[in-house]
Amino acid sequence: MSKQTLILLYGGRSAEREVSVLSAESVMRAVNYDKFLVKTYFISQAGHFIKTQEFASQPGADEKLMTNATLVASQQIKPSDIYEENAVVFPVLHGPMGEDGSIQGFLEVLKMPYVGTNVLASAVAMDKITTKRVLESAGVPQVAYTVYIEGEDLEEKIAETAAKLTYPVFVKPANMGSSVGISKAENDEQLRKAIELALQYDSRILIEQGVVAREIEVGILGNQDVKTTLPGEVVKDVEFYDYQAKYIDNRIIMDIPAKIEEAVMEQMRTYAGQAFRALGGCGLARCDFFYTADGQIYLNELNTMPGFTQWSMYPLLWENMGLPYSDLIEELVKLGQEMFVKRESHLI
Ligand SMILES: Nc1ncnc2c1ncn2[C@@H]1O[C@H](COP(=O)(O)OP(=O)(O)O)[C@@H](O)[C@H]1O
């Protein structure tokens, strides 16, 4: 039997490009090479597509993928040159221009099967404000919030926020991930500054009620038949997980399964499935919750391309459910192929 070609698209234009390289390197090492042939393509910070390594067998431990620091411009290709009949693409890309539906749309136009959520669910989940509105309609609990759109009266919004929410609040660009551009504000003055900072990343800003809570995450896998994992906890030793704490200091400790009551676990799994369906998701997502000392559960966000290194929360949640990393990749490829057939069948 000939091998299935798996195309890893990694890097990308968003601030999360370094995480993407780590995720892609993990995938290329873990793939079952009896079944797969792996081709890799780097998307540079400038948005150029660059052809990188191909692997027919497991790469050595010191094999590295390209980064913006080691970029070889002469290997640049046209984006559509990644096309290959029957190949499945794994867009291991996080953040805007990767996880937000744009790459997914590009792959659909190319008529290529791909791993993960479709255009709609990717775009909605990437926009924290639209996600809030979808969750509201699905009856999934979340923290109170206000919204500031660039061009609106800033002082009016600060007054509205001070009336509706209680400091501290969290200010977030709607479209970001990995804590980029997010800050905590304790008063009107800090709120003004936090909005200014967030506006550097997006013109849509979400202002959220700050809560003191444990951070609990649920893995989601499936198309029509959606499966969820037992939750895991991101144990905190810093005030909040900014980019530095998450990826540079590596200060994350994971507790899998989370040490919480069974009923709370069940409730979170139910909310995660409900949210994923409301979003129209397929493939995968990691659903992140806040769990307060007084027992409140709030859904914080869904990540449709969660950190995917072998030691990231999402793969570890599945490993805890008895699905090892390399089998998880295989399952995701299968789900991607299934969605491709489904999508094509709808084009009547
Ligand atoms: N409303 C909130 N209350 C308390 N902490 C928050 C709140 N929103 C975000 N945080 C903290 O900031 C981190 C990043 O926020 P999040 O919304 O998850 O953005 P990202 O998409 O960057 O992961 C969270 O993991 C949490 O530690």
Ligand SMILES: [Mg+2]
């Ligand atoms: Mg988060």
